[in-house]
Amino acid sequence: MNNMRKIERDVKMTDTKITARSVNVHYGDTHAIKDVDVNIADKTVTAFIGPSGCGKSTFLRCLNRMNDTIDICRVTGEIKIDDKDINHKSVDPVQLRAQVGMVFQKPNPFPKSIYDNIAYGPRIHGLSKSKSELDEIVERALRRGAIWDEVKDRLDQPGTGLSGGQQQRLCIARAVATEPEVLLMDEPCSALDPIATAQVEELIDELRQDYSVVIVTHSMQQAARVSQKTAFFHLGNLVEFNDTGEIFTNPSDPRTESYITGRIG
Amino acid sequence: MTDITNAPAVPRKATSTELVAASLKRRRRKQIRLQWIGLGAISIAFLMLFILVASLVSTGWQAFTQTHVTLEVYVDPEEVPEDRLPRGGFRDVLGASMGQMLPDVDMSARETARAVEGILSNGAQFELRDRVVADPSLIGQTFTMTVPVSDPYDQLNKGLIERETEEVNRRVKDNEIAWFDTLADSGAISKPFNWGLFTNADSRFPELAGLKGALVGSFWALLTCFLISFPLAIGAAIYLEEFAPKNKLSDFIEVNINNLAAVPSVVFGLLALAVFIGWFGMPRSAPFVGGLTLALMTMPTIIIATRAALKAVPPSIREAALGLGASKQQVVFQHVLPLAMPGILTGTIIGLAQALGETAPLLLIGMNAFITSAASSPFDSSTALPTQIFIWADSPERGFVSRTSAAILVLLGFLVTMNAIAIYFRQKFERKW
Numbered sequence: 130m131n132n133m134r135k136i137e138r139d140v141k142m143t144d145t146k147i148t149a150r151s152v153n154v155h156y157g158d159t160h161a162i163k164d165v166d167v168n169i170a171d172k173t174v175t176a177f178i179g180p181s182g183c184g185k186s187t188f189l190r191c192l193n194r195m196n197d198t199i200d201i202c203r204v205t206g207e208i209k210i211d212d213k214d215i216n217h218k219s220v221d222p223v224q225l226r227a228q229v230g231m232v233f234q235k236p237n238p239f240p241k242s243i244y245d246n247i248a249y250g251p252r253i254h255g256l257s258k259s260k261s262e263l264d265e266i267v268e269r270a271l272r273r274g275a276i277w278d279e280v281k282d283r284l285d286q287p288g289t290g291l292s293g294g295q296q297q298r299l300c301i302a303r304a305v306a307t308e309p310e311v312l313l314m315d316e317p318c319s320a321l322d323p324i325a326t327a328q329v330e331e332l333i334d335e336l337r338q339d340y341s342v343v344i345v346t347h348s349m350q351q352a353a354r355v356s357q358k359t360a361f362f363h364l365g366n367l368v369e370f371n372d373t374g375e376i377f378t379n380p381s382d383p384r385t386e387s388y389i390t391g392r393i394g
Numbered sequence: 395m396t397d398i399t400n401a402p403a404v405p406r407k408a409t410s411t412e413l414v415a416a417s418l419k420r421r422r423r424k425q426i427r428l429q430w431i432g433l434g435a436i437s438i439a440f441l442m443l444f445i446l447v448a449s450l451v452s453t454g455w456q457a458f459t460q461t462h463v464t465l466e467v468y469v470d471p472e473e474v475p476e477d478r479l480p481r482g483g484f485r486d487v488l489g490a491s492m493g494q495m496l497p498d499v500d501m502s503a504r505e506t507a508r509a510v511e512g513i514l515s516n517g518a519q520f521e522l523r524d525r526v527v528a529d530p531s532l533i534g535q536t537f538t539m540t541v542p543v544s545d546p547y548d549q550l551n552k553g554l555i556e557r558e559t560e561e562v563n564r565r566v567k568d569n570e571i572a573w574f575d576t577l578a579d580s581g582a583i584s585k586p587f588n589w590g591l592f593t594n595a596d597s598r599f600p601e602l603a604g605l606k607g608a609l610v611g612s613f614w615a616l617l618t619c620f621l622i623s624f625p626l627a628i629g630a631a632i633y634l635e636e637f638a639p640k641n642k643l644s645d646f647i648e649v650n651i652n653n654l655a656a657v658p659s660v661v662f663g664l665l666a667l668a669v670f671i672g673w674f675g676m677p678r679s680a681p682f683v684g685g686l687t688l689a690l691m692t693m694p695t696i697i698i699a700t701r702a703a704l705k706a707v708p709p710s711i712r713e714a715a716l717g718l719g720a721s722k723q724q725v726v727f728q729h730v731l732p733l734a735m736p737g738i739l740t741g742t743i744i745g746l747a748q749a750l751g752e753t754a755p756l757l758l759i760g761m762n763a764f765i766t767s768a769a770s771s772p773f774d775s776s777t778a779l780p781t782q783i784f785i786w787a788d789s790p791e792r793g794f795v796s797r798t799s800a801a802i803l804v805l806l807g808f809l810v811t812m813n814a815i816a817i818y819f820r821q822k823f824e825r826k827w
Contacts, residue, residue, distance in 0.1 A: 198716060200640060227719035237710035239729065249728075250718040300714070307718060 146171040146311060146341040147192060152206035154187050154196065161187045163365040165206075169358070174333060174342045176356035176373065178349055180388065183362040185345045189313050192343065193229035194222040210311065227254050230304035234316040236296035238288030238303070243280050246288040246299060247271060250307035266306055274302025275332045294325020301332060305340075312336060314344040318351065330355050349389055353377050361385045450806075454799030460588035460601060461543045461551040463514065463577060465491045468536040469526060479527055484519040485511060488541075495582060496573055510573065515542040517602040542590065542601045543583075545793040547574055551585065554792065565792075591800060595768050596777065596785070600793025603786070605801055610768040611681045611761065611776030612750060618685020618772055619749050623692040624742055630693075631700035636726050655694035662690050663755030671759060679760040682772035687759060688749040695748065699741020703734035736823030743816040747809050753780040779805045 147169040154162035162184045169175050177185035187196065194215060196202040208215050215225050227250070238246050247267045250256075257263040267284070271277040276298040280291070288299050297317060304312060314333070318326040333355050336342055346352050352359050353373060360370040361382075369376060369385045380386045408416075468491060474482030489511040493501040501507045518541035525539070526532050542548070546565045549555045551574070561568050577583050594604025630651075638644045666687035670676045676683045707730045715725040756762070762781040769776035777785065783805065786798040 193717065195713070195716065198712075223719050223721045225719075226717060231713075231717035233710060233713055233717070235710055237708075237714040239711065239714060240733065249715075249720075253718070253720055253724055253728075303714075303718065 144171040145169070146210065147343075148207075148209045148212075149188075149191075150207045150209075152188065152191060152204065152208060154184070154191060154205075155203045156187075156199070157201045161365055162191070165367045167360060167367060167370055169341060169343060171341045172337060172339070173358055174337050174344060174356040175358040175360065176352035177343065177345045177360050177362060178347075178352050178388075179362035179368075181347075184365040185360075185362045186315050188362065188367075189315055189343060189345050192311065192313055193226050193231055195226075195231065197222055227307050228309055229311040229313060230307060230309035231313040232297070232300050232304050232315065232317045235320050236293055236300050238291070238296050238299050240287060240289050242285045243271075243288045243291075243299065244284040247303050247306045250303060254307055256307065270302045270306035271299075273305045273336070274298045275328065275335070276302055292325070294321050294328060297321060297325065297329055298332060301329070301336075305336070310340065312340045312342045314342065316345050316347060319347060326351075349377070361388060363388070447806075450799045450803055453796050454803050455796075456552050456554065457591060457793075457796040457800035458588050459552075459585045460590060461548040462540045462584050462586060463543050464538055464540045464582045464584065466494065466536060467491045467522065467539045469522075469533050471534050474526060474533055476530060476533055479530060480523060482523070482526070484522045484526070488514055488518055488522060495580065496576055498576070499573065509570065513543055513547055513570070513573065513577070515544045515601045516599050517542065517597070540584065545600045545791055548601055549792055550574060551578075551583065554796075591797070595766050596764060596782065597766060598764075600789075600791045600797060603794070603797060605779070605782060605804060607765055607768045608777045608779045608782035608801070609804075611684070612778040614681035614769060614772040614776065615684040615688060615756075615761075615778055616746055616750060618682050619688040619692055620742070620746060622686065623689035623696055623745070626689075627693045627696035627742075628700050628738060631697045631704065632726060632731070634697070635701045635704045636722070636730070651694050651697055655698060657691075658754075659691055659752050660754040660758065662687055663758030665690070666755060667758050677773055677775070679763045679765070679775035679777075680773050681761070681769060681776050681778065683759050684756050684761050684778060685772065687755045688752060691752065691755070692742075692745040692749045695745035696738070696742050699745070700734065700738045703737025703741065704730060706737060707733045736819050740816045740820045743812050743819070747812040747816075750812070751780055751805065751809060753784060756781045757784065779808070 145168045147167075149165055149167045149169075152162055152165045153160070165188060177189060179185050190196045191204055191208060192210075192215075194204075196204055204216065210225075210229070213220070239249065241249075244267055247270050248263055251263060251266050257266055268277065268281075271280060276295055279295060280299075288296065291299060297320070301312075301314075301317070317333075318329050321329065330351065333342055333344065337357075344352075344356065356373045358370070359373040359376040361368045361376060361380075361384075363384050369380060369382045371381075376385060377389055380389060465488065467487060469487055470490065473487050473490075474484065489501070489507055492510050492513065493499065493507070496510060499506060499510060501510065521541055522539065543551070546555065547570075550557075550566050550571065555564060555566055557571060566574070574583070590602065590604050592604060592609070593606055594602055595607035597603040634644060634648065634651075638647075666683060670683050670686055671678060676686075711729050711733065712725050715729045716722075720728065756778050761776065761778050762785055763775055763777065764785065765775050765777055779801065783798055783801045786794045786801060
């Protein structure tokens with residue numbers, strides 16, 4: 130029984146959700162991402178690790194075109210989600226971002242009620258036709274964000290009044306409320322204490338069943354705990370991309386080895 | 395080791411701890427000196443403010459009361475025939491009742507009668523006329539009426555005309571003082587709060603002059619100014635801050651908006667005179683044109699405040715909304731603008747407070763005209779608070795001296811209130827991120 134499930138999961142992991150080919154990012158004169166090729170699998174947690182300033186967050190932000198909002202940022206190369214080029218003229222970044230949700234480093238709930246925080250995405254995308262339908266979406270999202278039990282009695286209170294860990298789970302719930310296919314997480318636990326971190330990590334593992342999760346993290350332990358695939362970035366290059374187990378036990382590149390053993394970083 | 399102990403005694407270099415200790419005293423002295431200078435500067439500023447307010451209050455407080463005389467008025471049907479009511483001899487009716495209150499005075503001499511009638515304000519006969527016209531059944535009746543006294547007697551009652559002054563140098567003669575004292579002794583003289591200061595429009599007679607016209611004019615001008623500058627300035631600020639490409643042109647516009655905020659107001663007045671009145675043929679002295687002119691001045695202030703408020707909204711909120719798939723326009727109008735609103739309102743109120751006190755542009759478009767009725771629309775001729783102060787300060791009658799100060803106090807009251815509202819907004823809605 131156990132074996133069967135494992136096989137099933139392995140098969141699913143081979144489905145590629147995102148393919149990136151020779152992606153380059155320039156910030157003005159700075160060459161932030163250099164010729165990155167990567168395949169990100171569906172229903173998998175992929176971790177991006179690397180020292181500060183290595184470009185892992187920049188690359189993550191390419192996947193939902195958040196870099197578009199920065200004037201001096203220039204992205205070249207090809208990124209496809211489900212074989213569709215996301216940088217193509219016909220793709221509206223607004224639509225893309227509904228498909229590719231994002232959770233940020235610092236919990237950033239809107240200064241509105243918990244309900245309105247969750248309902249905002251479904252509202253602007255017109256995902257619900259009635260109030261009761263919206264209520265359902267909000268409840269489902271909060272359950273997915275593993276925060277429903279904590280906030281179900283105070284949905285009308287401001288989201289900013291929650292604790293840091295709750296705020297971050299609220300933000301995750303907000304991101305899944307628009308039913309995305311990919312969930313990007315930019316160091317989602319760096320502002321949280323260890324207990325909140327553990328809760329969020331558990332949540333990430335659950336979310337893997339439905340989404341392709343890409344997480345940027347500073348913590349190698351976190352990458353090892355939550356991800357199945359790990360990409361190591363260094364100075365804008367994707368140095369190594371492999372199964373998480375392989376990266377941490379048997380890295381093929383000397384730079385990866387130096388990083389995970391703490392010699393560079 | 396031995397080398398060191400046997401070495402010739404060189405002058406020991408001071409350690410850094412000793413050096414720090416030596417400099418400490420000097421540094422502390424400097425700091426204390428700076429604190430005293432700062433304290434001195436603030437004290438001088440406060441002293442100046444105190445002198446300003448004290449001098450205004452000391453001259454202005456008298457204008458908040460007005461001497462009145464209470465009369466028994468008999469509306470003689472012979473003087474006021476019912477068929478030509480509005481043109482009746484109301485002045486003679488009042489003269490007759492004054493004569494009754496001063497029985498010792500021989501009213502048959504025409505000059506004396508005029509002088510006695512002169513105790514009453516010129517407005518008294520019109521007040522009586524209005525009452526009788528409104529209620530013709532008063533003809534033939536006797537009733538009591540309280541009317542303002544004319545300015546010299548008001549001054550006398552308030553002690554601003556001193557009885558010790560030689561008669562030739564005094565506006566109120568000895569016999570007139572005697573009449574007034576007779577009235578005062580009979581209890582007919584009172585000094586209630588001067589509601590006329592707020593309910594009357596301007597007048598040639600100080601005892602009748604009030605700020606209503608100026609308040610109404612300022613209200614229309616500020617309303618026009620707000621309705622035009624607020625949406626335009628916020629629109630401009632949102633475009634510049636959120637949508638405009640950052641290039642040479644937007645830099646140029648930004649520099650010029652900052653310059654515009656520093657342009658002397660009289661220049662805007664000249665511009666308004668040439669463009670609004672000269673070119674578009676808008677009416678002179680109209681609060682609407684004044685409001686347009688003030689809007690030109692207020693706009694840069696609001697633009698700058700709005701841009702600062704928009705900038706202060708943390709990028710994390712924008713990213714959160716963008717990350718959910720909100721369009722740029724949705725991010726701005728659903729998240730950034732509501733969060734920036736307190737800052738925008740604060741800037742707007744401060745801009746409007748500036749506009750309220752602005753005089754020079756209003757002088758140039760003729761809002762310093764002598765107008766004795768309050769404007770009923772923004773297109774009627776009117777004065778505004780600062781220009782009314784300007785007119786009164788220029789008037790020769792003694793009564794206008796205290797009224798000018800009182801008007802300044804009223805203007806300052808409005809300014810302080812507006813700034814207090816701005817501070818309230820800032821404190822109430824200030825957000826910690």
